Amino acid sequence: xxxxxxxxxxxxxxxxxxxxxxxxxxxxxxxxxxxxxxxxxxxxxxxxxxxxxxxxxxxxxxxxxxxxxxxxxxxxxxxxxxxxxxxxxxxxxxxxxxxxxxxxxxxxxxxxxxxxxxxxxxxxxxxxxxxxxxxxxxxxxxxxxxxxxxxxxxxxxxxxxxxxxxxxxxxxxxxxxxxxxxxxxxxxxxxxxxxxxxx
Amino acid sequence: xxxxxxxxxxxxxxxxxxxxxxxxxxxxxxxxxxxxxxxxxxxxxxxxxxxxxxxxxxxxxxxxxxxxxxxxxxxxxxxxxxxxxxxxxxxxxxxxxxxxxxxxxxxxxxxxxxxxxxxxxxxxxxxxxxxxxxxxxxxxxxxxxxxxxxxxxxxxxxxxxxxxxxxxxxxxxxxxxxxxxxxxxxxxxxxxxxxxxxx
Numbered sequence: 360x361x362x363x364x365x366x367x368x369x370x371x372x373x374x375x376x377x378x379x380x381x382x383x384x385x386x387x388x389x390x391x392x393x394x395x396x397x398x399x400x401x402x403x404x405x406x407x408x409x410x411x412x413x414x415x416x417x418x419x420x421x422x423x424x425x426x427x428x429x430x431x432x433x434x435x436x437x438x439x440x441x442x443x444x445x446x447x448x449x450x451x452x453x454x455x456x457x458x459x460x461x462x463x464x465x466x467x468x469x470x471x472x473x474x475x476x477x478x479x480x481x482x483x484x485x486x487x488x489x490x491x492x493x494x495x496x497x498x499x500x501x502x503x504x505x506x507x508x509x510x511x512x513x514x515x516x517x518x519x520x521x522x523x524x525x526x527x528x529x530x531x532x533x534x535x536x537x538x539x540x541x542x543x544x545x546x547x548x549x550x551x552x553x554x555x556x557x558x
Numbered sequence: 559x560x561x562x563x564x565x566x567x568x569x570x571x572x573x574x575x576x577x578x579x580x581x582x583x584x585x586x587x588x589x590x591x592x593x594x595x596x597x598x599x600x601x602x603x604x605x606x607x608x609x610x611x612x613x614x615x616x617x618x619x620x621x622x623x624x625x626x627x628x629x630x631x632x633x634x635x636x637x638x639x640x641x642x643x644x645x646x647x648x649x650x651x652x653x654x655x656x657x658x659x660x661x662x663x664x665x666x667x668x669x670x671x672x673x674x675x676x677x678x679x680x681x682x683x684x685x686x687x688x689x690x691x692x693x694x695x696x697x698x699x700x701x702x703x704x705x706x707x708x709x710x711x712x713x714x715x716x717x718x719x720x721x722x723x724x725x726x727x728x729x730x731x732x733x734x735x736x737x738x739x740x741x742x743x744x745x746x747x748x749x750x751x752x753x754x755x756x757x
Contacts, residue, residue: 471670472670479730483729483730511743514743514744517724521717521724522717522720524720524723525719528670529724530669531678545709549748549749
């Protein structure tokens with residue numbers, strides 16, 4: 360594929376320009392939050408004309424939703440360690456790393472505080488996509504006979520993810536090594552009580 | 559105890575005035591949210607002079623924190639059904655009722671969106687108090703031998719509560735009967751796999 364030119368009203372953005380715009384949005388969300396961020400600032404930080412942004416994204420909400428979808432899906436941990444206990448360990452470690460990054464914290468807090476219906480709808484869609492692949496370790500565990508066939512996989516995913524979301528969005532309690540260890544330990548003991556963990 | 563007069567700079571507020579002020583704060587938090595709520599509006603809604611409020615609460619954050627502490631602690635479910643499975647069922651039913659009320663939703667969203675450090679500190683204190691008595695069903699289960707002695711009770715409480723907090727503060731997913739049934743069912747199956755549930 361040839362990269363479209365940035366001049367003369369291209370249909371899409373080049374990968375490089377898109378990356379610059381996404382990086383600018385992430386920086387500004389961390390620094391200022393969703394409400395204060397202006398498309399003018401994004402354009403200036405990314406070194407593009409504001410009209411370039413508006414050709415791709417009609418509103419700030421659409422731009423932020425695209426960045427959130429791209430950024431979050433890219434960084435969510437994908438694990439396949441061969442057993443439910445090891446998968447839960449790896450999943451919690453990956454999620455803890457993810458929820459420690461200032462970008463993710465800014466994203467979660469944008470979800471909690473944004474009152475833009477379009478953005479919220481996009482974030483619900485994002486949450487559904489996250490859930491889809493976080494189901495896999497539990498579905499494999501059912502296939503292996505480590506969990507009963509009637510396990511409510513969606514609720515397990517929600518139980519595992521919600522403490523991280525609640526700490527970052529609500530309580531401000533730290534997402535540190537101790538929390539990661541306790542969450543992994545308790546969740547593993549609950550879902551895989553008879554499985555050996557680690558060496 | 560004699561009720562102090564509302565005239566002539568009383569040291570404290572009468573129970574009735576305090577109830578009126580708390581009710582006004584709850585109504586205004588639901589209707590307008592923390593950021594938009596003004597002490598003038600609280601005073602007008604409660605039928606007291608603004609100076610009466612300022613004698614008791616130096617800031618809006620202090621007033622809201624007091625109301626949240628009083629309101630939340632009063633309505634959190636206290637359960638003692640004789641078994642871990644029955645306690646979890648009752649706890650989830652009580653929490654679901656609590657998290658469906660517009661007042662609680664407004665409180666949780668205030669916690670998520672308030673950027674006042676004093677208010678946040680008060681809400682952390684509140685969260686610790688909540689946790690303290692939600693530990694009891696699990697501590698009784700340890701004493702009865704239904705849970706291992708080294709169970710991380712604090713993490714169990716956080717796992718049970720966080721899906722409710724995340725739905726209300728973040729994802730906007732409904733806290734409905736289906737959710738309540740799924741949360742109780744999955745959590746009970748995890749913590750009390752061998753216990754009988756219900757009749």
